Amino acid sequence: MDFSMPLNITEVLLVLFPLVLAFIFYLRCEHRRKSLPPGPRGVPFLGNVFDIPQDQPWVVFSKISKEYGDVISVSILSQTTIILNSASAVNDLFDRRSSVYSTRPEATVTISKITGWIWSMVVMPYGDDWRRNRRLLWQNFQPKTVGQWHSSQAQGTRRFLEALLEDSSDLNRTVRLSFCKTLMNITYGIPAQDVDYGFVNLLDEADTEICEAYDHAVLILPWVRRIPSWCPGGRWQRKLAGWQQLAKRTLEAPFERAQHAFNRGNASPSITSNLLDAVDADADLVKAVTAVILVSGVDTTSGTFLAFVCAMISHPEVQKRGQEELETVVGSSRLPQLDDRPSLPYVHAIVKELLRWHNVAPLGVPHGCTQGDEYRGWRMPTNATIRINIWGILHDPELYPNPDAFIPERFLKDGKMNQDVFDPASIAFGAGRRVCPGRHFAENSLFINIASMLHVFDIVPAVDAQGFPIPVEHRVTTGLLSTVKPFQYSIRIRSSSAKSLVRESIMDGDR
Numbered sequence: 225m226d227f228s229m230p231l232n233i234t235e236v237l238l239v240l241f242p243l244v245l246a247f248i249f250y251l252r253c254e255h256r257r258k259s260l261p262p263g264p265r266g267v268p269f270l271g272n273v274f275d276i277p278q279d280q281p282w283v284v285f286s287k288i289s290k291e292y293g294d295v296i297s298v299s300i301l302s303q304t305t306i307i308l309n310s311a312s313a314v315n316d317l318f319d320r321r322s323s324v325y326s327t328r329p330e331a332t333v334t335i336s337k338i339t340g341w342i343w344s345m346v347v348m349p350y351g352d353d354w355r356r357n358r359r360l361l362w363q364n365f366q367p368k369t370v371g372q373w374h375s376s377q378a379q380g381t382r383r384f385l386e387a388l389l390e391d392s393s394d395l396n397r398t399v400r401l402s403f404c405k406t407l408m409n410i411t412y413g414i415p416a417q418d419v420d421y422g423f424v425n426l427l428d429e430a431d432t433e434i435c436e437a438y439d440h441a442v443l444i445l446p447w448v449r450r451i452p453s454w455c456p457g458g459r460w461q462r463k464l465a466g467w468q469q470l471a472k473r474t475l476e477a478p479f480e481r482a483q484h485a486f487n488r489g490n491a492s493p494s495i496t497s498n499l500l501d502a503v504d505a506d507a508d509l510v511k512a513v514t515a516v517i518l519v520s521g522v523d524t525t526s527g528t529f530l531a532f533v534c535a536m537i538s539h540p541e542v543q544k545r546g547q548e549e550l551e552t553v554v555g556s557s558r559l560p561q562l563d564d565r566p567s568l569p570y571v572h573a574i575v576k577e578l579l580r581w582h583n584v585a586p587l588g589v590p591h592g593c594t595q596g597d598e599y600r601g602w603r604m605p606t607n608a609t610i611r612i613n614i615w616g617i618l619h620d621p622e623l624y625p626n627p628d629a630f631i632p633e634r635f636l637k638d639g640k641m642n643q644d645v646f647d648p649a650s651i652a653f654g655a656g657r658r659v660c661p662g663r664h665f666a667e668n669s670l671f672i673n674i675a676s677m678l679h680v681f682d683i684v685p686a687v688d689a690q691g692f693p694i695p696v697e698h699r700v701t702t703g704l705l706s707t708v709k710p711f712q713y714s715i716r717i718r719s720s721s722a723k724s725l726v727r728e729s730i731m732d733g734d735r
């Protein structure tokens with residue numbers, strides 16, 4: 225090409241036209257960005273892709289909020305996400321304006337539909353179907369009724385202690401299987417001995433696969449889903465078929481096992497039997513409501529419990545104080561019960577500190593904005609994704625000094641729970657109309673398992689070949705659910721009387 229040749233007017237227009245269009249588009253985006261809550265500028269068209277790391281983005285959101293304020297916005301490929309980094313903003317939007325902020329984002333709903341997971345209340349859009357599911361679940365878990373599960377929870381704990389006494393070499397497996405057995409028993413009436421690790425594996429697979437699906441927003445584009453499998457980028461059809469099968473298995477498998485137990489006549493009273501007795505509940509609805517309990521309840525509670533074990537190794541002084549309280553209040557002749565909680569403020573404070581320190585859902589579950597709104601003068605666009613930075617709020621040094629340390633004492637005053645300290649449970653379980661319906665049950669589960677484990681076991685560091693203790697760090701995985709990364713530990717029964725207590729506490733119906 226001869227660059228000395230002058231361009232004619234058509235050529236000039238051909239070059240300028242796309243540039244002018246791009247510039248107008250850029251100005252429009254800039255104008256829209258300025259009316260949103262503040263946040264890093266990002267790059268044209270791509271937005272903040274380079275500002276937000278894949279690994280633990282909640283830590284970066286917290287840093288950004290130090291610079292821009294408690295409500296920040298970021299955008300990726302023009303999809304706006306607003307992140308709430310203070311309890312007051314969460315309260316203003318999710319509680320006070322709950323009619324606007326109670327749905328799930330459109331992309332989440334679309335992906336749930338195409339992967340077959342839309343039966344799960346967690347991802348349903350706000351509306352009548354969600355309301356019907358939620359009401360049935362809540363009937364079984366609200367403060368007035370959650371007490372009906374106390375004895376099953378205690379029974380589950382006794383089984384857990386016995387399993388640890390037998391073999392504590394695979395803590396992750398033992399904890400998850402125990403929490404799964406208790407929830408299967410409560411939900412379906414299935415006896416604990418009929419629950420095997422296959423169910424835990426199924427839930428695991430469901431968690432991993434569904435997280436992978438939600439990570440691929442391109443799936444919301446119908447043409448991407450239609451690319452044949454032999455084309456480059458055409459793996460989605462096969463993947464989608466796999467996800468749909470998994471969703472169906474998660475919905476059906478435990479229910480089938482429950483029906484089997486019903487038919488054999490060895491099922492105990494359960495949420496399934498409660499719901500099937502209810503006049504307005506059809507079988508499909510009961511299946512969905514019960515399956516969601518397992519999908520949402522097992523990994524969250526067992527993941528939090530594993531973090532407790534990690535905390536006890538790195539904070540032996542906390543463990544010792546908890547054990548001293550248990551010795552004084554409960555004594556050596558029995559195991560603790562849920563009714564002991566008011567007399568065990570230190571152990572209660574350990575549970576609160578655990579919910580603050582380890583956040584199993586660090587960014588909660590995304591909410592959507594159903595209609596354009598204005599907040600503190602900012603535009604909250606229709607369809608924006610709104611997230612709570614649960615980790616950020618519960619690690620705010622102004623609310624909780626020295627936030628990375630595990631200090632149950634921060635919740636105590638004059639030997640009692642200090643009501644003036646912000647309760648982590650009011651954020652750790654989300655907020656508004658979508659707040660976790662299993663929260664009272666989860667806190668009870670954590671309390672009874674933590675109190676019982678401290679009562680009879682010592683949790684200590686593992687030792688290396690030279691006999692030196694191996695230090696443990698609180699390192700976590702990234703994702704919708706965040707768990708502690710594998711760590712080494714040693715679990716020892718505290719005394720021969722503790723051993724007899726565990727053995728004798730197991731009753732006939734426990735197995």
Ligand code: HEM
Nearest residue numbers: 345346520521524525585588589653654655658660662666
């Ligand atoms: C430590 C344990 C748990 C934690 C930290 C936790 C946390 C959460 C969070 C952050 C949400 C999202 C709330 C929102 O959208 O704002 C949620 C939703 C949910 N959780 Fe939990 N959860 C736990 C245990 C449980 C248990 C034991 C169950 C079942 C009994 C359960 C059932 C659900 C359900 C069904 C939803 C969806 C609610 C809806 O979309 O309306 N969770 N949970």
